[in-house]
Amino acid sequence: MIKFLFEVQVVLTVIYGIIFMLGTMGNVAVIVHYTRKIIKERNRSNLTKYLIVNLAVADFIASFTVPIGMIQDIWSLYNWHLGEVSCKLITPLYIISLGCSIWTMLAIALARYRAISYPFKSTKPSKTIILSTISGTWVFTILASFPYAYTLRFDAKAYYQCTSYWSEKPYFKYFLIFYIVTIFVPTLTIAYFFTCCYIKIKENTMRLKSLGDPKIQKQRLNRDRRRNRLFIAIVGVFTLLITPYWLFYLVYTYINAYRSDLMGDPIIYFGSNYGLFTLATFNSVVNPFIYAKIRR
Numbered sequence: 001m002i003k004f005l006f007e008v009q010v011v012l013t014v015i016y017g018i019i020f021m022l023g024t025m026g027n028v029a030v031i032v033h034y035t036r037k038i039i040k041e042r043n044r045s046n047l048t049k050y051l052i053v054n055l056a057v058a059d060f061i062a063s064f065t066v067p068i069g070m071i072q073d074i075w076s077l078y079n080w081h082l083g084e085v086s087c088k089l090i091t092p093l094y095i096i097s098l099g100c101s102i103w104t105m106l107a108i109a110l111a112r113y114r115a116i117s118y119p120f121k122s123t124k125p126s127k128t129i130i131l132s133t134i135s136g137t138w139v140f141t142i143l144a145s146f147p148y149a150y151t152l153r154f155d156a157k158a159y160y161q162c163t164s165y166w167s168e169k170p171y172f173k174y175f176l177i178f179y180i181v182t183i184f185v186p187t188l189t190i191a192y193f194f195t196c197c198y199i200k201i202k203e204n205t206m207r208l209k210s211l212g213d214p215k216i217q218k219q220r221l222n223r224d225r226r227r228n229r230l231f232i233a234i235v236g237v238f239t240l241l242i243t244p245y246w247l248f249y250l251v252y253t254y255i256n257a258y259r260s261d262l263m264g265d266p267i268i269y270f271g272s273n274y275g276l277f278t279l280a281t282f283n284s285v286v287n288p289f290i291y292a293k294i295r296r
Helices: 006-040 047-076 083-117 127-151 168-211 215-258 266-281 283-295
Strands: 152-155 161-164
Touching (some): 006 047, 006 266, 047 083, 047 127, 047 266, 047 283, 083 152, 083 215, 127 152, 168 215, 266 283
Antiparallel strands (some): 152 161
């Protein structure tokens, strides 16, 4: 059993406390602001605003549930004292919020591509499109995380453990498929659509130069360019913060399943795991600051 130094426990608790406070307050502020904006601009709100609210909800869930689970791990030395219901909820909720975030960003990329490529078409979405898009991001990730949530077991007799009853190989295969389908492929698709947006904006810039200086079109183009950069920043920050942890976790679960002879010092694993996971959790804190720039 790995034991934490008291100083390390205090530092990690402070860090996760900051994540909890900034993440919850920041994302609630984003939800309230964009919800009011949608209500105020009911007849001309585009799909992107609804998706930003959806993304903020996913970040709120992550910034609320992850610190609670991690702080209890830190102080109870991996014994689970939050009960059976929370055992099946807290970790799956993080996976659900992660998947929902990436699929919402994919929907934003598609919405931005449509808005830039077809600027004169109506951008006001129908209720069917709004509901199907938002519910789709949640339903897909809930279904994707269900196998893992189903295998979690709370054992009060075995040191209050909350663990999956899967053996190492099925466990690795599940998370490998989850990573490819829920993170890797959507991220590549997002990169493709934002690249198309960049090319389209560049083409529109050249067209404006040939036409002279139409003021309204130029303002729209500048707005599209700025928003495109900010949404790229959201995806870029997400990728930089999330990817190291997931690649590390996949390598670890592979070694644990197929090459246990390569397992190193557990202290190195726990240190790397906590460090990279903490970095990944900061994604839910950073996004509200990026949204603040979009609002300007």
